[in-house]
Amino acid sequence: MRVSLEIKSKTKEEAISKAMAKLNVNSKDLEVEVLQQATKGFLGFIGAKEGLYKFTVIETELDIAKKFVETILKNSKIEAKVNVTQENNLIKVDIEGKDAASLIGRRGETLDSIQFLTGLALNKINKDSHMRVLVDIENYRSKREESLIRYANKVAREVAKTKKTKKLDYMNPYERRIVHSALQNDKYVSTYSEGTDPYRRLVIEYKR
Template sequence: MMKSVEKIGKSKEEAIELALKELNAEKDDIEIEVLEEGSKGFLGFLGAKDFKIRATLKDNYEKTTRNFLNDIFDSLDIIADINLDFKGDTLKVSVIGDSAGQLIGRRGESLDALQLLLGLAVNKKRDGYIKVLLDIENYREKREESLVRYANKMARTAVKQRRNIRLEPMNPYERRIVHSALQSDSYVTTYSEGEEPFRKVVISVKKQ
């Protein structure tokens, strides 16, 4: 749901200007609904009636997303395509371009930071929250597949050696992948321990 305000002015233009000022927006960014028609009245003042309008910000998530990312791409001489898929309250943003890989960072840390900043930009003028998921060069899918293989390998090692195994520190997103990958395993269970950013998953052998 986009943010809206109601304003009253002696003219429609005055009411619109008040709305634009409060919304910190340009005229092209809003939709205007006249709630009460104003009138100048007799001799310009007797019986005069103010205009009342409702101004609602347009849902420019696509414009915001592309401008935000293209500004970064331009500053780093990156050439990439941006694809958007908006369903429900989730916006999936996929960036494809060989040179865009430099934005992923070590274990996706730069990608996560960029996703956070993009989410803040997209939701800046919204009343309702949009969840933004950013991926570059299909990194997240590849990382998920790698984590699932890693989790299963470590689970087999834990069972074979009959001991708990503590994995490397992971962010919340990666830990959820590991927990999900092993939640139906008959021989091990998982839990997290430690404090961010060093929190890690522990694979524990079930008692048979």
């Protein structure tokens, strides 16, 4: 919900200063609507009327992402801390809290769903947004990445030894990219994907 405030003041500039102080934001974070123009009156003060200005705090994409995830946690009755940062065109949402681990799901499926829905929430507010969203819980993604890389290297060594093609379990696009990247410079095996999401899997084959 967007925070709004109406202020009466002699000038727009004075009203902005008051709004900044009361809402604890910078001027660039405020949307200003003039509801009633101020009038100077006769000789500058006789019959003068204050203007009426409506100020609305502009929600950033980071605010939207954080509030959306916090709402999911609240509805799930899970107490956790949500930290949101931005790196170029990537919004990173990190959830900290032991109970939050229940929202990861099997192989991160529930976590991926939360990430997908958060992205939809951003696009609903700003259809021209080019921001991507990455949602993580208790550093699950980095742990999963390390696990996938170990698994990929293990399977690659098996394929190199037996010279038999190996098909991995179904993975989401993010996980497939991790495996592709881990084995892209391997001398003995190559990788490619087959199938259609969500039943798309990665294949590791021996280089003939």
